[in-house]
Amino acid sequence: MPTVDQAVALGLTEAEFELIREELGREPNEVELAVFSLMWSEHCAYKHSKKLLRTLPTEGPRLALGPGENAGAVDVGDGWVVAFKVESHNHPSAVEPFQGAATGVGGILRDIFAIGARPIAVLDSLRFGEPDSARSRYLLDHAVAGIGHYGNSIGVPTIGGEVYFEGPYEQNCLVNAMALGLARGDALIRSAAAGVGNALVLFGASTGRDGIGGASVLASAELGEADADKRPTVQVGDPFAEKKLLECSLELLERGLLVALQDLGAAGLSSSSAEMASKGEVGLDIDVARVPLREPGMEPWEIMLSESQERMLCVVEPSRVEEVLAVCAKWEVGGTAIGTVTDTRHLRVFDGDELVGDMLVPALVDDCPLYDLAPEPPAGPLYPAPPRVLAAGVRNSREVLLALLASPNIASRRPLFEQYDSVVQSRTVRRPEQADAAVLALPGGGAIAVSIDGSGRRVACDPYTGAVEAVLECTANLACAGAEPLGLTNCLNFGNPSKPHIAWQLTEAIRGLADACRALDVPVVGGNVSLYNESADGPIYPTPVVGMVGELPDAARAGRSGFTRAGDAVGFAGPFRPRLPGSELAKLRGEALPDGLEEIDVAALRAAQEAIRDAVRAGELSSAHDVAEGGFLVAVAESCLAGGVGATLDLGPVRSDDDLDRILFGESPGAGFVVSGSEEALRRLGENVALDLFGTVGGDALDATCGDVRVTASLAELRASHAALEQLFP
Amino acid sequence: MRFGVVRFPGSCDEVDAVLACERVPGASAQLLWHGDPDLHGVDAVVLPGGFSYGDYLRAGAIARFSPVMESVVAFSRAGGLVLGICNGFQVLCEAGLLPGALLPNVERRFICRQVNLEVAQATMPFTADCSAGELLSIPVKHTTGRYYAPPEVLDGLETHGHILLRYAADGNPNGSTNDIAGVRNEAGNVFGLMPHPEHAVDPLTGSVDGLKIFSSMAHAHG
Numbered sequence: 001m002p003t004v005d006q007a008v009a010l011g012l013t014e015a016e017f018e019l020i021r022e023e024l025g026r027e028p029n030e031v032e033l034a035v036f037s038l039m040w041s042e043h044c045a046y047k048h049s050k051k052l053l054r055t056l057p058t059e060g061p062r063l064a065l066g067p068g069e070n071a072g073a074v075d076v077g078d079g080w081v082v083a084f085k086v087e088s089h090n091h092p093s094a095v096e097p098f099q100g101a102a103t104g105v106g107g108i109l110r111d112i113f114a115i116g117a118r119p120i121a122v123l124d125s126l127r128f129g130e131p132d133s134a135r136s137r138y139l140l141d142h143a144v145a146g147i148g149h150y151g152n153s154i155g156v157p158t159i160g161g162e163v164y165f166e167g168p169y170e171q172n173c174l175v176n177a178m179a180l181g182l183a184r185g186d187a188l189i190r191s192a193a194a195g196v197g198n199a200l201v202l203f204g205a206s207t208g209r210d211g212i213g214g215a216s217v218l219a220s221a222e223l224g225e226a227d228a229d230k231r232p233t234v235q236v237g238d239p240f241a242e243k244k245l246l247e248c249s250l251e252l253l254e255r256g257l258l259v260a261l262q263d264l265g266a267a268g269l270s271s272s273s274a275e276m277a278s279k280g281e282v283g284l285d286i287d288v289a290r291v292p293l294r295e296p297g298m299e300p301w302e303i304m305l306s307e308s309q310e311r312m313l314c315v316v317e318p319s320r321v322e323e324v325l326a327v328c329a330k331w332e333v334g335g336t337a338i339g340t341v342t343d344t345r346h347l348r349v350f351d352g353d354e355l356v357g358d359m360l361v362p363a364l365v366d367d368c369p370l371y372d373l374a375p376e377p378p379a380g381p382l383y384p385a386p387p388r389v390l391a392a393g394v395r396n397s398r399e400v401l402l403a404l405l406a407s408p409n410i411a412s413r414r415p416l417f418e419q420y421d422s423v424v425q426s427r428t429v430r431r432p433e434q435a436d437a438a439v440l441a442l443p444g445g446g447a448i449a450v451s452i453d454g455s456g457r458r459v460a461c462d463p464y465t466g467a468v469e470a471v472l473e474c475t476a477n478l479a480c481a482g483a484e485p486l487g488l489t490n491c492l493n494f495g496n497p498s499k500p501h502i503a504w505q506l507t508e509a510i511r512g513l514a515d516a517c518r519a520l521d522v523p524v525v526g527g528n529v530s531l532y533n534e535s536a537d538g539p540i541y542p543t544p545v546v547g548m549v550g551e552l553p554d555a556a557r558a559g560r561s562g563f564t565r566a567g568d569a570v571g572f573a574g575p576f577r578p579r580l581p582g583s584e585l586a587k588l589r590g591e592a593l594p595d596g597l598e599e600i601d602v603a604a605l606r607a608a609q610e611a612i613r614d615a616v617r618a619g620e621l622s623s624a625h626d627v628a629e630g631g632f633l634v635a636v637a638e639s640c641l642a643g644g645v646g647a648t649l650d651l652g653p654v655r656s657d658d659d660l661d662r663i664l665f666g667e668s669p670g671a672g673f674v675v676s677g678s679e680e681a682l683r684r685l686g687e688n689v690a691l692d693l694f695g696t697v698g699g700d701a702l703d704a705t706c707g708d709v710r711v712t713a714s715l716a717e718l719r720a721s722h723a724a725l726e727q728l729f730p
Numbered sequence: 731m732r733f734g735v736v737r738f739p740g741s742c743d744e745v746d747a748v749l750a751c752e753r754v755p756g757a758s759a760q761l762l763w764h765g766d767p768d769l770h771g772v773d774a775v776v777l778p779g780g781f782s783y784g785d786y787l788r789a790g791a792i793a794r795f796s797p798v799m800e801s802v803v804a805f806s807r808a809g810g811l812v813l814g815i816c817n818g819f820q821v822l823c824e825a826g827l828l829p830g831a832l833l834p835n836v837e838r839r840f841i842c843r844q845v846n847l848e849v850a851q852a853t854m855p856f857t858a859d860c861s862a863g864e865l866l867s868i869p870v871k872h873t874t875g876r877y878y879a880p881p882e883v884l885d886g887l888e889t890h891g892h893i894l895l896r897y898a899a900d901g902n903p904n905g906s907t908n909d910i911a912g913v914r915n916e917a918g919n920v921f922g923l924m925p926h927p928e929h930a931v932d933p934l935t936g937s938v939d940g941l942k943i944f945s946s947m948a949h950a951h952g
Contacts, residue, residue: 148840152871153781155742240740240784332739419840421871423929423936424779426746431936441934555934729839 002033010037016369023363031349031357034301036364038267039274042531045368048497049529052373052510060523062486064185070111070263071181072525073188074486076551078444081185083117086125086178086452086491086547088530092234093146093175097139101146101175102237106309108179109156110263113246114312116189116253117181120425121440122151123452124161124177125491125545129170130387131408131728136165139173140728146237147177148419153239154246157428158420159438160450165408166457168383171535176491176528178452178547182442189253191262192279193315193341198259200273200284200339201321203328204245204311208294211235211268211307241310241333248331249312257324260315270304272313273339274347278365283344289352290338300349300356315341375507376500381592383460383541388590397633397664397711400585404630404665405637406724407584412641415729429558433642436480436626437550439558447555449483451548455629456493456541458669461582462597463505467512467544469597472605472670474548475520476626479609480673481559482616483550488517490527490546495539497531505542506531513544519602522548552617559616561625562642563697568622568676570636570647570695573685574608575601576627578666584629585665598668605671611688612673620681622697627672631665633704633711635674637718640702646715649695651706660706731948733759734772736802736818738793742780743928747815750928751776753941754948764796773951774811775802777818779871779926789832789874790820799825811855811947812920816872819912819922828915828922829887830879835872836905842871844936846898847911847925851891855950856914856921859942866895866939868925870903870911875924877906877913887913895923 007017010033020028020036028036038044046053058066064081065073071085089104105122112119124147129136140163151158156179193200211234252258260280262272269286277284288303298306316324321337328335342348347364349357390403404410417432429447430439437449453473459466475485490513495502517524533540552558563570580586581594615621623643627635640646654660675682676697685691695704701714733751737744744761751759759776762769769775782793793799799821806812806827814822822828835841847868849860860866879887884907887893895912902909904924912923927940 145839152840152842153740153742153784155780238784240781240786243740243742243781243784418842421742421840421842423842423869423871423926424742424746426749426929426932426935429934729837 001027002030007033007037011041012037016040019369023360023367029357031301031304032359034305035270035357035359038270038305039364040368043266044271046529047368048371048373048531050370052507055510056514056524057517058523060487060521063523063525065115065188067524067526070114070191072487072489074525074549075185076442076448077446079185080442081183081188082448082549083112083115083181083183084178084489084547084549085111085526086176086489086545087528088491088493089175089177090172090493090530090533093143094173096234097142098146099234099236101143102150103235103309104175104177105147105150106237106239106242107265108177109154109242110265112179112181113249114191114261114263116187117183118250119156119179120182120427121180121450122156122158122177123450123547124158125452125454126163127169127174127456127543128165129167130165133170136170137728143175144416144419150237150239152421154243155424157422157424159422159428159440160432160452162452163413163416164455166541167386168538168541171537172533172540174493174543176545178489180450180549187253189258189261191260191276193260193276193282193284194280195259195315195317196282196341196343197318198341199316199318199321199337200286200341201314201316201324201335202291202311202338203248203333203335205238205241205308206292206294206334207303207306207308209298209302209306212302212305235307235309237309244331244333245310245312248328248333252324252327257320258314258316262313264311264313266307268304268306274361274364276313277347277361283342283346283361284339285342285348285350286339287350287352290336292334292336300351304349373497373503373507374500375504377504378501382501383593385590385592386587390588397660397709398713400665401633401637401711401713402717402721403588404584404634405718405721407588408725409584410630410634411724412722415725429555430481435559435561436477437483439481441555445555447552447558449478449481449550449552451477452545453477454543454545456543457593458582458597459509459544460541461593463508463542464512465597465600467509468516468600468602469669470544470546471513471516471520473628474546475609476670478548478550479613480561480616480624480626482552482557482613484613485520485522485548485550487525488522488546488548489525490544492529493533493540493543493545494531495534502539509542509544516602520606557617557619559624561639562623563639563645563647563676564622564643566645566698568697569679569682569693570649570697571675571682571691571693572632572672573612573675573689573691574672575604575690576672577668578631578662579668580662580666583631583665583667585661608671608689611685615685620684621675621677623676625674626670627674628669629667631667632672633664637702639674640715641718641722645697646699646701647695647697648699649704651694651704654707660709663706731757731951732772733757733774733776734762734769735759735776735778736762736764736798738764738782738796740781740784741778743815743926744778747776747778747928750931751944753931754945757948762798764798767797767801769801769805774813774947775805777814777821779816779818782817782821790817790824793821794825803827806920809919811950813947814922815926815928816924819924820874822920822922827920828913829883830877830913832874833876833878834874835876840873841903842869843903844869845901845903845925847895848898850896851894855919856943856946857894858949859946865898867937868927868930868940870925872924875904877910879907884908894921
């Protein structure tokens with residue numbers, strides 16, 4: 001019989017082990033302890049975050065499928081729904097970046113087709129240490145290659161994403177992947193097992209020893225020195241196998257052969273079978289001897305825990321099993337009936353005739369203790385000031401502009417996104433760097449816009465306001481594409497929640513997300529929590545990543561970020577209140593993070609964003625681009641670069657030298673918009689939102705006058721600075 | 731005109747190719763299953779992009795042994811029109827229906843980029859709807875797209891005008907010899923190219939220049 005020490009080694013506490021003994025009414029055997037340790041891990045049970053997550057708003061008029069299923073979904077009209085979800089694969093990627101990132105994409109895609117939607121897009125959100133470290137470059141290079149390897153090979157376009165480089169991610173990089181799927185609303189399938197006597201069919205790849213303990217050992221503990229030894233716990237992805245699995249799953253659904261469908265992710269067969277039984281309020285009998293194996297001699301507990309990729313589990317009426325297996329054979333996908341739905345509410349594991357595990361399903365799924373956090377704001381600064389990279393003497397606005405454009409957090413992401421297929425499936429109306437959000441055409445002529453955002457440094461300055469900013473940055477990006485937000489998914493990447501200051505970051509950030517979502521009427525459709533993102537150097541910046549889907553009625557009027565027409569007027573709109581503390585310029589100057597950010601008037605920002613969105617939708621504007629990192633002048637330069645045309649601006653008088661930096665480079669996330677169009681169109685926009693007209697599109701240089709200061713840079717100079725990341729991909 | 735687009739396990743752009751073919755006035759398109767040697771009487775065959783059989787072993791190396799490929803070879807020997815796009819081009823080279831081979835890109839990374847192609851030969855049956863020297867804006871997306879042929883073969887291709895498309899000046903994304911983006915066979919009825927014309931058929935998604943390849947085929951068929 002396993003001992004309490006073994007339970008602790010598997011990540012359980014002594015109290016949890018005692019609770020398991022009470023649940024069973026006896027000592028757990030090896031299989032049962034293994035299954036419990038996974039089901040009660042942070043990764044599967046959300047035991048430190050579940051209570052907080054319940055405070056997020058999850059209701060909305062366009063919600064088609066809320067939290068609880070493999071992915072959430074929103075109604076996009078004409079009977080179509082868009083499913084979407086973001087998930088982390090941080091620790092596997094920190095240990096083995098190529099496979100970690102690749103299987104992150106594979107896992108989130110399975111979540112999408114597990115509910116019956118065809119995956120139509122991937123986005124990714126990445127965080128690394130500063131690119132001057134060899135480790136960061138290694139992680140970046142391999143993670144990007146892994147994402148591309150999986151998405152490109154499976155024929156799902158990677159249409160957008162974001163990446164930040166900050167010291168606190170040096171050891172513990174973040175790899176979050178978001179996927180979207182398209183389905184008819186009436187064709188969605190649930191994961192609840194049903195129908196006593198129905199067969200449980202496992203299909204897809206065979207089962208090996210890879211990834212055992214991935215969820216408990218890797219994802220639910222801090223990173224440490226022995227992580228190289230954990231490489232075998234990282235799963236290995238095979239996008240070709242998943243491509244066949246995807247087409248097979250969708251054909252099974254189209255033929256109406258399935259009662260329920262579920263993917264195998266973290267904790268493998270244990271988690272997917274227990275979840276299916278729990279949702280259906282039934283029991284399941286599984287015979288591990290029938291599971292096709294990659295290698296001989298696997299123990300029952302290994303089969304139950306294996307995280308071998310590219311596998312699905314479905315419930316089928318006995319009379320349809322032959323048909324199901326025939327479809328599997330057509331797609332050259334293995335399929336085996338491995339169990340039966342029962343009315344016992346027990347998950348019973350057999351090895352042939354021998355019963356090797358017997359657990360009450362609610363004990364596995366519902367009875368894991370949930371913990372209250374003990375949040376305390378930190379007594380002092382948690383993070384060191386970033387290293388100064390811009391010399392103290394650099395006050396010249398032109399030099400500052402070029403330095404900001406070359407900053408790793410602002411420079412063009414072209415060397416990354418060119419490694420991703422962004423056009424397969426023939427829906428991509430706006431690719432990376434064409435607009436602030438990616439835009440995909442829908443069957444009826446409408447479109448959706450998608451964005452993913454979240455600056456950990458801002459959240460580190462102020463967890464509440466930083467989280468609000470992340471949501472507003474996302475809605476601002478959608479507005480520039482002309483889209484109205486329909487739903488939000490989030491991935492909460494934080495440190496160890498048993499530390500009071502991390503608990504405080506998490507609590508405050510979720511409060512910020514909840515308040516912003518309520519103020520904007522955007523429901524949360526699902527998400528993921530990744531805790532224990534710490535290394536010996538300390539915790540990561542608290543990083544709530546927000547992914548949002550919006551809709552626009554006419555794909556042909558999707559917005560663009562680049563100036564397009566010489567002679568257009570340039571305007572600046574929105575309740576923009578630029579501040580330097582916490583900005584990208586402050587980082588380049590090596591300034592410590594401020595303790596708190598400026599409070600935000602969410603209602604005012606919402607009104608401004610809606611005015612921009614309506615103008616874009618009406619086809620009034622040539623371009624719309626939101627001001628993010630680097631502030632106003634960087635945003636103008638980005639619009640010049642995206643359109644390949646210059647602009648001449650006169651910003652009027654300023655008071656002092658410091659004020660000039662604040663005006664040109666201060667930040668106010670989600671609040672300011674650089675727009676271009678005819679003067680009349682901009683004046684009409686100015687009736688709905690505060691707007692200054694101060695320039696003209698044209699020429700081959702950016703030429704800005706501010707008081708008696710003039711900043712000029714040719715497009716070639718701007719482009720050269722903006723291409724700084726190319727050096728990372730020789 | 732009926733196009734048949736082969737679906738191998740691992741094909742990714744087959745549905746896009748069907749949609750592109752269907753944009754040609756009077757044309758229809760259907761999928762052909764890799765395991766079925768029957769071409770169902772189609773007038774032209776398209777081998778689509780993607781990663782047939784995961785590109786395991788070597789891009790296109792396994793797909794050429796599919797049952798459908800025996801029929802495609804026979805179809806091409808009888809003069810039938812065969813278009814290979816990206817992975818389809820790789821399959822055609824592996825099957826010996828086109829000369830040369832596709833090697834890993836010079837930068838050894840996947841690259842997805844809108845490129846300009848120069849029409850080197852505006853001829854029946856694949857590029858007749860273009861004009862010689864015209865620039866076509868079409869995306870490339872591949873890891874293994876560097877065209878290579880031995881010098882004596884290359885000389886023959888150049889001399890006889892078998893190179894139909896080249897990457898425009900300074901726009902060669904993969905290091906292809908002589909900027910070659912697409913070549914035809916000697917008989918002129920088999921054409922392979924790395925860029926994806928099926929992803930340049932709709933103004934909404936960026937360009938309509940690729941449509942000319944499909945419409946040329948339809949016009950050639952009459």
